[in-house]
Amino acid sequence: MALRGRGGGGTGGGLRTSLVVDLVLLAPAGDRLALFAPADASGRRALPSGAPRAGEALDAAAMRLARAATGGTVAWLEQARTRTTSDGVSVLFVGLIPGPAADDERWIPRARAATLGAAARHLVDEATDAIGNWLDRSPIAFRLLPPAFTLSDLQDVYEILLGRTLHKASFRRALQSARLVSPTKEWRSEGRGRPAQLFRLAPRARKSWRRGVRFDWLSE
Amino acid sequence: MALRGRGGGGTGGGLRTSLVVDLVLLAPAGDRLALFAPADASGRRALPSGAPRAGEALDAAAMRLARAATGGTVAWLEQARTRTTSDGVSVLFVGLIPGPAADDERWIPRARAATLGAAARHLVDEATDAIGNWLDRSPIAFRLLPPAFTLSDLQDVYEILLGRTLHKASFRRALQSARLVSPTKEWRSEGRGRPAQLFRLAPRARKSWRRGVRFDWLSE
DNA sequence: TCAATAGTGTCTGTTAGACATTATGGA
DNA sequence: TCCATAATGTCTAACAGACACTATTGA
Numbered sequence: 001m002a003l004r005g006r007g008g009g010g011t012g013g014g015l016r017t018s019l020v021v022d023l024v025l026l027a028p029a030g031d032r033l034a035l036f037a038p039a040d041a042s043g044r045r046a047l048p049s050g051a052p053r054a055g056e057a058l059d060a061a062a063m064r065l066a067r068a069a070t071g072g073t074v075a076w077l078e079q080a081r082t083r084t085t086s087d088g089v090s091v092l093f094v095g096l097i098p099g100p101a102a103d104d105e106r107w108i109p110r111a112r113a114a115t116l117g118a119a120a121r122h123l124v125d126e127a128t129d130a131i132g133n134w135l136d137r138s139p140i141a142f143r144l145l146p147p148a149f150t151l152s153d154l155q156d157v158y159e160i161l162l163g164r165t166l167h168k169a170s171f172r173r174a175l176q177s178a179r180l181v182s183p184t185k186e187w188r189s190e191g192r193g194r195p196a197q198l199f200r201l202a203p204r205a206r207k208s209w210r211r212g213v214r215f216d217w218l219s220e
Numbered sequence: 221m222a223l224r225g226r227g228g229g230g231t232g233g234g235l236r237t238s239l240v241v242d243l244v245l246l247a248p249a250g251d252r253l254a255l256f257a258p259a260d261a262s263g264r265r266a267l268p269s270g271a272p273r274a275g276e277a278l279d280a281a282a283m284r285l286a287r288a289a290t291g292g293t294v295a296w297l298e299q300a301r302t303r304t305t306s307d308g309v310s311v312l313f314v315g316l317i318p319g320p321a322a323d324d325e326r327w328i329p330r331a332r333a334a335t336l337g338a339a340a341r342h343l344v345d346e347a348t349d350a351i352g353n354w355l356d357r358s359p360i361a362f363r364l365l366p367p368a369f370t371l372s373d374l375q376d377v378y379e380i381l382l383g384r385t386l387h388k389a390s391f392r393r394a395l396q397s398a399r400l401v402s403p404t405k406e407w408r409s410e411g412r413g414r415p416a417q418l419f420r421l422a423p424r425a426r427k428s429w430r431r432g433v434r435f436d437w438l439s440e
Numbered sequence: 441t442c443a444a445t446a447g448t449g450t451c452t453g454t455t456a457g458a459c460a461t462t463a464t465g466g467a
Numbered sequence: 468t469c470c471a472t473a474a475t476g477t478c479t480a481a482c483a484g485a486c487a488c489t490a491t492t493g494a
Contacts, residue, residue, distance in 0.1 A: 014238040014239040014240035014241075014270075014271035014272070014307070014308055014309075015238065015239050015271045015272055015273070015274060016236060016237065016238050016239070017236065017237065017238075017239050017309075018234040018235065018236050018237075019234040019235050019236070019237050019309055020234035021234075050234075051234035051235045052234070052235055052304070053235070054235060056304075057303070057304055058302060058303060058304055079301060079302065081299060082278060082299065082302040082311050083277070083278060084272065084276075084277055084278055087234070088234055089234075089237075089239055089309060091302050133353070135433075136433075136434065137353075137437055138437060139437065158433060162433075166433060170433075171433060174433060174434065174435050175435060177435075178435035178436060178437075180435050212386075212387070212390055212394065213355075213356075213378060213382075213386060213390075213391060213394060214356065214394065215394050215395060215397075215398035215400050216398060217357055217358060217359065217398075
């Protein structure tokens, strides 16, 4: 058992190993989640990964790799679990990308993650759980939308990310009572039906009120 | 951007670096949280840390180190954030230990984490947040108690871990409606006051019902 | 008897979800 | 006109929190 003081010597200390960042990048596509799993030269699909550069922070490395891989905007990127593999240490990052083109072959339906193998499927499950957790605590869904959006758009994003349907009136009431969105004077008409009002994410001035303890855990 | 296939060659791939597990071990002590920060030979306190052995999984390494450091039972241990430091890669683990002896000098009040330095204080804050998150989703509080406990004991643990007081009647109602504890026929008398009934963690058969989306986020 | 703690019953304001209704445009 | 979608009002059951009260022990 080593007690490491502050500023221990340079690269001293732990076991030496290789370090890799693995990425599970998801995006809303239609009414499902899509997974970024491009094929390599031999046609085999895999999750993107890469190595941090010397001195580069993990978050920065993951962001650089995610941008380079997708070529697009990264709406949100967060660290998940670290594990040791036969290759060394793997740090998993979970990211959300705004809607990719429907014909982009690098994206596959999230439900087909199992075709990448059991290990990849496990990482994707872990990523999906992480998104659900963050969604409860942070406005990540808004980053997948343009600055002005309809409440139906927003609800669609939530439903895709959560993988379940939400009650419309309750959803809107919760948004309103949290003063989370503010209406604009614009309306958007899409096909049939009444046009929808556009909203923006409101600059927050909310006191986070405390919620009671809930014991509705998942059955183990 | 490297696309790594399955079973890449042995230790190939990423940047080579050293790997260290850092531990934030907390325990309820009286009505506060205590932090495990033993002093080394020179009298300087620090968070415990250590290196995984070759081939050892991170969880296993953290558990081994936590047990070795405290010499006691580890009620719960979970991975938190991984970061790169000047020493290499550091994987943070958060653990809970059942009540240490009041005269155990290796434990300090959690509020005095700042005396270990800014970096350690940050890790401890991160650990406290992680505990709050897990507490919402998993029965970790029960592991800090003996198999039979009073509801006041349980509430005390929750209050210490959450850092705030809870409403007694609501706490009990929530426990009851979740069918989370089952009463025993034993009662325990401690000093003055009416004796308290002992309870046990009930074998769960709960369907986890879905909760609506809440937007009560912390102000950023 | 008093103090202290355990446990419970009742009330109230809030909220999630169900349902129904109105509003407004396109086909 | 009919249909589809947006937006909103009302009702109800559940729940959190407040409060008060009873129960049971030791001092």
